[in-house]
Amino acid sequence: MNQIETDAGALPPIEAELQRVVRPRARVIIDNDFSGDPDGLVQLADHVLSPSVEIRAIIGSHLRPGDPFDPSEQTATNAAAAAAEKVLDLLGRTGSIPVIAGSNVGLSDRTTAIRSDATDLIIREVLRDNTELPLFVACGAGLTEIASAYLLEPRIADRLxxxxxxxxxxxxxAAAPPGTSGAEYNLAIDIRAAQVIFDSRIPLWQVPRDAYRQTLFSWAELLTSVRPCGAIGRHLYAALAGVADTAGRHGINLGETYILGDSPLVLLTALHSSFEPDPSSSAWVTCTAPRILTDGSYDPTPRQGPRQIRVYTRLDLRLLFADFTAKLAAHAAARE
Incomplete structure (x- = not known):
C-alpha cells in the first residue's frame, strides 16, 4: 500500500504504471510551515505524487512570531494544516493522509517538551514494530515537533x-550570502528546538542555507511547466506569484527565479538510487555537529564526542525538478 489506499486499476494510466513498477521503500512524516513561504506547497505536492514513499502524516508547523507570512485570521499551524489539506484536495487525495496542526509556539527551554497530537503521532509511528520500512522525518521549517517528541521519548532517536x-x-x-544578518530563517523559528536536535542522538541530514539556495526555478519554467498542469499547477503558481506581487509592493524585486528550498526533502527521501538506496547523485560531507548558540550561530568551540551529521553541499537539481514537472504533468493530463 502506498500513501493512497486504492487499486492500481483505479488510477490514471501513468500513475497506475508508476504504482506497478515502483513500490514504497520508506515511510515519511512531513513537517512544514505550509502557511508560510509557498515552496512548502510545491514540496508537499511532489512528495504526495512520489510512489516510493509512504506518507504517514503531514504536520502543519508554526512560523516565527511576527513573520510576514503569519495569517491574521487563525493560528499559523491551523492555517498550515488547511493549506496542506487544500493541496491534497487538488491532487484528489482528500482524506488519504492524516493532517495535523502542531504546536503554535516554540520551546520555552531546552528540556521542556510541548506535547501535542503531532508529537504523539511521531512517537507512535517511530516505535511501530510491524514494518521494516525505514522512517524519515522531513522538516522544512522549525524543529519544534521532532524536538518535543525526542524529549518525551528519547528511544525514537535510534529509529528514524x-x-x-x-x-x-x-x-x-560555504559563506553566508552578502548582507546576511541574524539567524537563518528556519532555525530562527525555534532555536531551542534546533539546539535539542543538534545535541541529540537522532541521525541528521542537514540541508543548510548554501545548499537549499541552489534550488532556483525560473519564472519562465513556472509559467510553462507548472501553471499549465491543471488545478494543482495553477494553485502552486498562484501561491508563488502572490509572493512576488507582495514583494513588489514593498519595493523588493525577486528577479527571474524563485528558491524552491523545501523540495530537497523529496530528493533526499524519495529519489534514491535503485541499488544500495541513497541520494547518491547529491553530494554531502560528514562533520561533527556544531553546538548552536542562542543567537542562531554555530559555537566556534569544537565539540568533543562522536556526534556526526550529514551536511549536503550539492543537490541533483536536474533529477529533482525534471521528476517533479513530469509527475505534475502526468497527474494533470489524466484529470483535465
Missing part, C-alpha cells in the same frame, strides 16, 4: 532519520 532544511553555512564549506 531526520532531514532538515535549515541552518546557516558551515565554516570551511
Amino acid at each position: 532519520t531526520l532531514v532538515w532544511i535549515g541552518g546557516p553555512e558551515h565554516d570551511g564549506i
Whole structure:
C-alpha cells in the first residue's frame, strides 16, 4: 500500500504504471510551515505524487512570531494544516493522509517538551514494530515537533532519520550570502528546538542555507511547466506569484527565479538510487555537529564526542525538478 489506499486499476494510466513498477521503500512524516513561504506547497505536492514513499502524516508547523507570512485570521499551524489539506484536495487525495496542526509556539527551554497530537503521532509511528520500512522525518521549517517528541521519548532517536532544511553555512564549506544578518530563517523559528536536535542522538541530514539556495526555478519554467498542469499547477503558481506581487509592493524585486528550498526533502527521501538506496547523485560531507548558540550561530568551540551529521553541499537539481514537472504533468493530463 502506498500513501493512497486504492487499486492500481483505479488510477490514471501513468500513475497506475508508476504504482506497478515502483513500490514504497520508506515511510515519511512531513513537517512544514505550509502557511508560510509557498515552496512548502510545491514540496508537499511532489512528495504526495512520489510512489516510493509512504506518507504517514503531514504536520502543519508554526512560523516565527511576527513573520510576514503569519495569517491574521487563525493560528499559523491551523492555517498550515488547511493549506496542506487544500493541496491534497487538488491532487484528489482528500482524506488519504492524516493532517495535523502542531504546536503554535516554540520551546520555552531546552528540556521542556510541548506535547501535542503531532508529537504523539511521531512517537507512535517511530516505535511501530510491524514494518521494516525505514522512517524519515522531513522538516522544512522549525524543529519544534521532532524536538518535543525526542524529549518525551528519547528511544525514537535510534529509529528514524531526520532531514532538515535549515541552518546557516558551515565554516570551511560555504559563506553566508552578502548582507546576511541574524539567524537563518528556519532555525530562527525555534532555536531551542534546533539546539535539542543538534545535541541529540537522532541521525541528521542537514540541508543548510548554501545548499537549499541552489534550488532556483525560473519564472519562465513556472509559467510553462507548472501553471499549465491543471488545478494543482495553477494553485502552486498562484501561491508563488502572490509572493512576488507582495514583494513588489514593498519595493523588493525577486528577479527571474524563485528558491524552491523545501523540495530537497523529496530528493533526499524519495529519489534514491535503485541499488544500495541513497541520494547518491547529491553530494554531502560528514562533520561533527556544531553546538548552536542562542543567537542562531554555530559555537566556534569544537565539540568533543562522536556526534556526526550529514551536511549536503550539492543537490541533483536536474533529477529533482525534471521528476517533479513530469509527475505534475502526468497527474494533470489524466484529470483535465
